[in-house]
Amino acid sequence: MAKEYDKIFKENIEAIYLSLSEMVLNFRPLKVADVNLDLHRTIERLPDFLTKVKAPNTDEIFLLHLEIQKADNSEMLYRMYEYYALLLRKFKLSIIQIVIYVGEGESKMNNILEMGENRFSYQLFNIQSISYRTFLESDKPEELLLAILANLEGETAETVIEKVMNKAKYVTNETFSLDKFVVHFEVLAGMRNFNEPFKTILNKIMPIEIKLEETYLFKKGEEKGKILGEKRGEKRNRDKMILALYSKGKFNIEDIAEAAEVSVEYVRELVKNVEK
Numbered sequence: 001m002a003k004e005y006d007k008i009f010k011e012n013i014e015a016i017y018l019s020l021s022e023m024v025l026n027f028r029p030l031k032v033a034d035v036n037l038d039l040h041r042t043i044e045r046l047p048d049f050l051t052k053v054k055a056p057n058t059d060e061i062f063l064l065h066l067e068i069q070k071a072d073n074s075e076m077l078y079r080m081y082e083y084y085a086l087l088l089r090k091f092k093l094s095i096i097q098i099v100i101y102v103g104e105g106e107s108k109m110n111n112i113l114e115m116g117e118n119r120f121s122y123q124l125f126n127i128q129s130i131s132y133r134t135f136l137e138s139d140k141p142e143e144l145l146l147a148i149l150a151n152l153e154g155e156t157a158e159t160v161i162e163k164v165m166n167k168a169k170y171v172t173n174e175t176f177s178l179d180k181f182v183v184h185f186e187v188l189a190g191m192r193n194f195n196e197p198f199k200t201i202l203n204k205i206m207p208i209e210i211k212l213e214e215t216y217l218f219k220k221g222e223e224k225g226k227i228l229g230e231k232r233g234e235k236r237n238r239d240k241m242i243l244a245l246y247s248k249g250k251f252n253i254e255d256i257a258e259a260a261e262v263s264v265e266y267v268r269e270l271v272k273n274v275e276k
Contacts, residue, residue: 008184009068013049015142024098024125029053062094070103077110080122097122102149141176148189157197
């Protein structure tokens with residue numbers, strides 16, 4: 001699941017970074033240019049999102065660096081410090097760094113480093129400090145997705161999911177289809193263990209519009225069923241081999257168990273059930 005949600009954030013972050021940044025900075029950054037990084041040899045992983053921006057009514061250009069974090073990481077402070085040093089050396093620009101925490105509850109990560117006269121910090125923003133209604137009001141599908149990760153304000157998951165799904169019918173388009181929205185929303189709902197409420201609402205209000213075979217849970221279930229079927233087939237073939245060897249009367253149970261890579265008890269139980 002972690003790889004799934006990470007993929008979804010990175011696929012949509014270009015469209016949502018402005019709104020997330022505005023919530024933290026109290027101004028809407030104006031994008032200036034993409035940033036091409038060649039730091040693979042220097043750092044373990046590249047930043048989640050990095051671009052050149054400027055604040056309104058100013059000519060100063062700075063780097064905006066965003067990281068999406070689902071769980072607390074004791075190394076995050078040092079990772080952000082490492083990013084800061086490398087980016088400052090490479091681009092010689094001011095840098096604003098924000099970690100967007102999308103996990104459950106409040107993050108306990110330290111975002112301030114003080115060593116002697118040196119001081120470093122990044123901004124830590126908890127998405128659950130924002131009401132889900134903020135994202136529900138958006139006409140951008142990419143922002144609407146985030147409603148399920150925000151503060152539900154005491155409402156049930158079913159209620160919020162139903163509101164989001166109904167809104168999605170009107171804001172999705174050819175670029176961001178309803179099918180795609182549901183697939184992405186399903187993974188984000190799963191991050192908060194809202195799989196069952198999601199399925200309930202999906203079946204209630206969208207039984208026709210959505211191709212269920214495209215949803216993440218359906219695909220996982222199909223994959224699990226395929227693996228289970230393959231294992232059952234392997235078991236049937238193995239049991240047939242065991243019984244065939246036993247029926248010849250030329251092999252003892254210990255030899256058959258070794259050949260089939262099972263326990264002696266397994267062979268005895270199988271033979272006993274057949275002979276009943």
